[in-house]
Amino acid sequence: MKAFLILEDGTVFEGRHIGVDKDVVSEIVFNTSMAGYTEVFTDPSYAGQAVCMTYPLIGNYGVCLEDMESERIWVDAVIVRELSKVASNFRCDITVQEFLEKYEIPGIEGIDTRKLVRLLREKGTMNGYITTNENIRYEDVRDKLKAYTTGDVVSRVSCTEKQVIVGTTDLADNGPLSGAASFDREKYEAAKRGDLTKREMRPSNVKELNGFGFKVALLDFGAKKNIASSLAARGCDVTIYPSTTTAEEILADEPDGIMLSNGPGDPKECTEIIKEIKKLYESDIPIFAICLGHQLMALATGADTYKLKYGHRGGNHPVKDLENGRVYISSQNHGYAVDTDSLDPKVAEPAFVNVNDGTNEGLKYVGKNIFTVQFHPEACPGPQDSSYLFDRFIDMMCASKEDMHEE
Structure with a gap:
């Protein structure tokens, strides 16, 4: 069956229908990853967007449901050069076509995705209309295309009630994930039984146990599963809060650390969350x-954000850590960035920069135990280049406990 993609500038692409047969208007973006399409399709940060995969063949290893970053597909539609009808991988559960049908997602294949990406790079991100109706003309959908916005997508993707994930570090054989040589098994077993709480531990023992027993509050703006998993794997007990949760409720639970998650949409739309x-x-x-959490913290402290021409989406974006001078390969998915010219140097300073275009990729807050990044350290593009940032967060919580102990 024929399918058509109509862009808001009037450009029309003709291809073949995939997924389910339904019309959709959405913001058209592209992702440069060669693999990881399951994670892309299920990333809540794509809510309100249709994604074009630049790699020419998608679906050859099928879909492993265990790799999903949320409970469903969040992209509005999928655009590919060629969709593999046959999946070959020992972990495969279903094909991409079956995956799209399961979650009622439409798509189009067979178009020149290179031309589409060039258009988006030259003219900037545009809205598009995907349909199988051969009689629809640009004039019929022009107003819809011009009027479409992603809107308040954070409320769509956030959880609706608190959830708790208990730390899952397997200390039985190998000790903490960090490989601390001075792991004290008696202290660990006492803490596990509840005979020894983290507040009763000496600060050095807290360090030895890595994140075991730490309570982390994860504010869910569209959090990928692997964020909570990365914390739990380091021994942290993670409580996931809906995006509408007040600061008072979070602070009343006395967390040892707070995570602000990724999420979709324009950060300036989240006015209540920013407060x-x-x-x-x-x-x-x-x-x-x-x-998104990085952008929201910047807005909450007086800085500004702006929309990128076509965004950063893919698993191959180099970012430089300004503290140690190293460059890491990062996974990214964002259409907005923090304006470093708007930063108050007494409040925050740049911590990471994008090597490709010089845009901000992270901030360190002056006089605060706060750091934020624009990219995704929970993803595995390098394959685990920036996962050390979770360890840095653990170290911050450890240091905070040591300060409390000294007081």
Whole structure:
């Protein structure tokens, strides 16, 4: 069956229908990853967007449902050069076509994705209309295309009630994930039984146990599963809060650290959330923020954000850590960035920079146990180049406990 993609500038692409047969209007973006399409399709940060995969063949290893970053597909539609009808991989559960049908997602294949990407790079991100109706003309959908916005997508993707994930570090055989040589098994077993709480441990023992027993509050703006998993794997007990949760409720639970997650949409639309983050900033609790969380913290502290021409989406973006001078390969998915010219140097300073275009990729907050990044350290593009940032967050919580002990 024929399918058509109509862009808001009037460009029309003709291809073949994939997924389910339904019309959709969405913001058209592209992702440069060669693999990881399951994670892309299920990333809540894509809510309100249709994604074009630049790699020419998608679906050859099928879909492993265990790799999903959320409970469903969040992209509005999928655009590919060629969709493999046959999947070959020992972990494969279903094909991409079956995956799209399962979650009622439409798509189009057979178009010149190179031309589409060039258009988006030259003219900037545009809205598009995907349909199988051969009689629809640009004039019929022009107003819809011009009027479409992603809107308040954070409320769509966030959880609706608190969830708890208990730390899952397997200390039985190998000790903490960090490989601490001085692991004290008796202390660990006592803490596991509840005979020894983290507040009763000496600070050095807290360090030895890595994140075991730490309570982390994860504010869900569209959090990928692997964020909570990365914390739990380091021994942290993670409580996931809906995006509408007040700062007072979070602080009342006395977390040892706070995570602000990734998420979709324009950060400036999250006005109520920004007010609550400002209150969290004013606390002395260590905070680590990713992607949308990074932008929201910047807005909460007086900085500004702006929309990128076509965004950063892919698993091959180099970022430089300004503290150690090293460059890491990162996974990214964002259409907005923090304006470093708007930063108050007394509040925050750049910590990471994008090597390709010089845009900001992270901030360190002056006099605060807060650092934020624009990219995704929970993803595995390098394959684990930037996962050390979770360890840095653990170190911040450890240091905070040591300060409390000294007081």
